[in-house]
Amino acid sequence: MPQTETLAWRPGPIEMDIARGRDAAPAVRRLARAGDGTAADPASALPVAEVHIDGEGSGTSSSERLMGSAVGRRLRFLEHREWDEDGMSRLEVTARDPESGILVISRWSCWDDLPVVRCESEVVAGDRPVDLRAVSSISLGGISEPGAAWWHDHEVGFAHNTWFREMVWQRRTPAELGLDDAGLDTWGIPSSRASFALGQRGSWSTGGHLPMGILRSRDSARSLLWQIEHNGAWRWELGDQGGAVYLVASGPTDQSHAWMRRLLPGERFRSVPATLVLGGDDDALFAALTRTRRRVRRPHPDHDALPVIVNDYMNALMGDPTSENIPPFVDAARRAGAEIYCMDSGWYTDGATWWDDLGSWEPSSRRFPDGLDAMTRRMRDAGLVPGLWLEPEVVSVASPVAARLPADAFFQRDGRPVMESGRLQLDFRHPAALAHIDTAVERLIADLGLGYLKFDYNMDVTQGTDVDADSPGDGQLGHQRALLAWVRDLMDRHPELVIESCASGGQRMDAATLAVHPVQSTSDNQDPLFTACIAAAAPTAVTPEQGAVWAYPDPSWPDERIAFSLANSLLGRVHLGGRIDLLTREQMELVQESLAAYRETRKRIRTAVPxxxxxxxxxxxxxxxxxxxxxxxxxxxxxxxxxxxxxxxxxxxxxxxxxxxxxxxxxxxxxxxxxxxxxxxxxxxxxxxxxxxxxxxxxxxxxxx
CATH class of the missing domain: 2.60.40 (Immunoglobulin-like)
Structure with missing residues (x-):
């Protein structure tokens, strides 16, 4: 083999060149849209994967960064293979670290009609154990325009995603984020020690920021969008290397999330997946990403039907359902033209509030003396699919379930239970935890004839669990993966069942969750004027046919304010709340008009791009x-x-x-x-x-x- 060769991958809409040789790590030298004649600068390339292991720091004097791992630079090319599978072109490069003995398998896949690359890495231990501290999903240098003054000729886009204020995109130059020209090239230094990183530590995967980002050249149509596809902890970082901006993205890491995985000889660890979109402006990027999201998600009939959902929580009962106040809402939902009725929190508690009585999931006899099934029968008689709210991962500290289940069925640290907001976190890796919630949900489906479930999650567990795990972060990762596996299995058993994902609104609005759940809550915001901004940005995070937006008409509002609230949900999924039971005839006619319009246009939403x-x-x-x-x-x-x-x-x-x-x-x-x-x-x-x-x-x- 010559000292350096180029592996050229040409799956169709994108072109990728990987340098490989005996004396250097395999590295992506160029990733571009097909026909883009941009030349690559070898100095800006990164190894195909950044892998941090125990006992080693960074090779670049900055151990907080993902970029610069010693393993990444020691990797040496072994082999590659290309093949087609499931309608995608696929490339796999295998490299070996001669010191630790690990194999690193980097994978890329691409459709023939979208400028999109899906990426992941897998590590295989050699003949001795290895402790992993970080494994990248994306490792890519040279993503800024070649030859540009990257520190001010480009913009970085990222999205704040806090409670009540979801999907608020920002734009900053790299210099405004602390990445700038520091004159290091004068001294032959290829990279500064600076980086800009975003991430999320706990079980709210989007509780702070979306796991996404954009880098765009301000002087051309060249841009890159990335998305990390995990329902737990993640991190992405930008920095400079060889006169250009680099990107490294991953799931949990030691530095950011107390994650470590010990691999015994021959054992494997696969990173969380990630997606890259190459394009021009925002419209082109998110059009391609929307089409990608539709292709990778679990099929479900709800994606085509887009039924109108009424939920009695927001700006309405707010978690206080009873046999007296539910029937007027059901009747109003029927008059409005809804198709699903979801009873929200509180149906299980004999107390005054819904927050502190979670885990048993038995209907309250005080609230429903004739049984909760009387309410679900009323829904069916009104032509509505019955639905119910649960927090399946949560058990209140005072619940008898907390004492009945074994201690290690819950998250623990150092032998003590992890408590947040008066709640315990079930660990879905544990068979007793899974059996408990699975039995409860199957009972509710059978006894009440449910066709819709709203799975909420109102706490953020940042501590993880060290039970049967190499680290708290690894216990958290295992639970998050087990959670989605359970939801998939539940819908496999009940193919028509719709399960909505909600976490205090939109605090779990990640691609892994969206690939499983047919419906995604986007916010808990109670002001229609602010909800408008959330509705307008929602397709950046979720396909329009999955993104549920609240409309909550109030009888005290003028017609224009009611219409404003109703319009918020017309280009997504309708979540109708508010005091629909108290509307005047004229106000109800406005609601009926909006839902009639939605039924006429929803068939277009399921295939349209934003x-x-x-x-x-x-x-x-x-x-x-x-x-x-x-x-x-x-x-x-x-x-x-x-x-x-x-x-x-x-x-x-x-x-x-x-x-x-x-x-x-x-x-x-x-x-x-x-x-x-x-x-x-x-x-x-x-x-x-x-x-x-x-x-x-x-x-x-x-x-x-």
Missing amino acids: FWPLGLPGWHDAVLALGMSDDEGELLTVWRRSGPAEVRIPLARYAGRELDVDVVFPKSLPTEVAWDAAAGELVLGLPDEPAARTLTLRGGGGTRL
Whole structure:
């Protein structure tokens, strides 16, 4: 073999070049869209994987970084293979570390019609044990524009995702994040010690930030989006190497998440998967990612049906259901035109509040003296699929279940139970824990005839568990993987059952969860004006047909405010809450109008891709806009929260052409619509108060997203 060879992988829409040789680690020298003639700089390449093991630091004087692992630089190419499987082209490179004896298998896969690469790494122990401290899912250098002043010619995008304020995207230059030109090339130093990292430590996988990021060149259409696909701890980091920006992404690590896995000879560990999207602007990136998410998720009939869900919690009963107050909600749900009724928290407690009586999952005889099945029968008689709320992973400290199950069925640290907010965390690796919740859920499904379950999760366990684990972080990882395996198995046993994922709204809105659950809660926000921003950004994190957004009409609101709240959910999944039981006839007619419009358009949502005519929404933007594009044209929702009553929405693709615009909702409220073809702008005249309109757009041909 020559000193260095290039392994060229050409699966179709992307091109990847891997350098391999006897005296250097195999490294991705170039990753680009097909036809992009950009040259690669070998100095910016990283090893195909970054692996940290016990007893070794970094080779770059900065042990907090994932980049620069000693193992990564010692890897030597052994073999590769290419093959096609499940409609994807696949590449696998195997390398060996001669000192530790481990094998590192790096895998990439790609479809022939999307500029998307899915990545993962696997480590196999050699003839002696090894303690893993970090294993990358992505290790990629040279992702900034070659030759650019990367510290200010590029922007980094990332999304805050806190309770009530989900999916708020930010943009910063690398310099604003602490990554800058420090003059090191003068001294022949290829990398600074600086890095910018985001991550999540605990069981709220998105409790702080989305496990995603974007790097874009501000002077060209070259950009990269990444997504880590895990329902627990994760980390990604950016830094500089060889005059360009690098990216390393992973699941849990020792430094960030108290994770370590000991492999005995021949044992294996597989990283969490990750996805890379190569594209231009935000619309192109998220269109490709939306299509990817649809391909990798577990199939479910709900993805096509998109039934309207009523839930009695938000801005309504707030966890206080009884045999007296549920029937009016069921009747109102029927009148509105809903198809699923989910009774939320509180149905199991004889106490005044729902929070502290979790784990037994037995219906309350005080709240429902005639039995909870009387309520689910009423739902079915009203033509509604009955649903119920649970927190399956949680047991209240005072619950008899806490004493009945063995201690090691719960998370522990150093022999003591892990308690958060008066609750214990079940460990789904333990057979007693799994048997307990599985028995309870099967009983509820059988006794109540349930077709819908809402799985909530209202605490963030950052401590992990050291029971039957090499480290607390590894116990956490094992539980998170076992949790999704159980949900998959439950739906396999009940193919029509819909299980919603919720964690205080959107605190578990990760790709691994979305690949299993058909419905995903996006927020607990109770203000329709703020919920509009969340609804407009939701397709960055979840496919529109899975992303449930609250609409909660209140009888004290004027019609425009009610319509605003209803419009929030029309380009996603409808979660109808609020005091629908107290609405006037005219107000209920507005709700009926919105759901009738949704039933007419939802068949398009399940295949459409998102676009943002005004860019990704800002939390305090006066005007927001989200569109859905398919072969029929576009659906577009515009929210005016403040500012001038006349709103102009740029639609450059239709400039100079005719455009047909129709109001989808609300048709019963006044809307002035005009098309300025010369400017390529849609002009809306709205009332002088917060208002929202959903429209259909149809032009005379042209290119779609």
